[in-house]
Amino acid sequence: MSTRATVLEAWANRAVAETVDGRLVAFHFPRRLERPLPGDEILLNERDELDELLPRRNRFGRGDNRGQFRPIAANLDQTLIVIAAEPAPSPDLLHRYLAASRICGIEPIIVLNKTDLPTPSQAPFDELEGLIELGYSVIRTCCTHASGIDGLAERLEGRTSLIAGQSGVGKTSLVNALIPELDRQTGALSQVTGKGRHTTTSARLCHLPEDSGWLVDTPGVWEYGLWQMTPRELLRGFPEFLEASDGCRFRDCSHQHEPGCGVRAAVEAGVIPDFRYRAWLRLLDEQARLSRS
Structure with a gap:
């Protein structure tokens, strides 16, 4: 008899999933099946082996150094694209994330973090009002003063979201503010994976408080590239x-x-x-x- 589960993390040929009754299961996946991603719904057999990867709504990913698409997570409702005055992103980082989200069929939300710092009068910061006029959502947050966190949390309720951004923009602080019990979740996961609890080397699906939704935490990047397309x-x-x-x-x-x-x-x-x-x-x-x- 098969058990339905949600993939929390995957790396190499291994992954961890959470079953419908809350049990964490580590498993290997055979090459004949497509590599599962955080957010995937799967079926495990009675030996806790991957039996079936259920159909996906979408996949989000990035381009590798050869311009090939590399998926990061699946079945997302929205992406949270975090930018900040320090370190300021390259002019096209935000536009790449916006384009990737739309191409993958996922709603993007721009999160301007560290709003206690002066906003630079340069791209992409001077483009935010224009993006709002085009229908893009911009949420302003500051973890130091706990500003905007409640508003951001409301946008996550009942949804599966992925948070991404440049290293140093405060993404980790945002995740900790949104999920106060994150240490407990990552600690339980690390016992199953054998990986360090404070290292985010791969995308990881986490419960939002009171099971109000899911958040995929991703490693910080210095740059984000698209994949080859027409x-x-x-x-x-x-x-x-x-x-x-x-x-x-x-x-x-x-x-x-x-x-x-x-x-x-x-x-x-x-x-x-x-x-x-x-x-x-x-x-x-x-x-x-x-x-x-």
């Missing part, structure tokens, strides 16, 4: 372009230099913010480099 696929990461692109003269318009481009016309008319169009061009150039590598 311009049409990348366009899904810029939903504000979609309506305007219907007016393009050419079906395979890259929105760079083609005559009769509806997207460029919308930018010139102020319907699409110039900063989003410039981000599109930079990410398109990045895709061209990936295709040559």
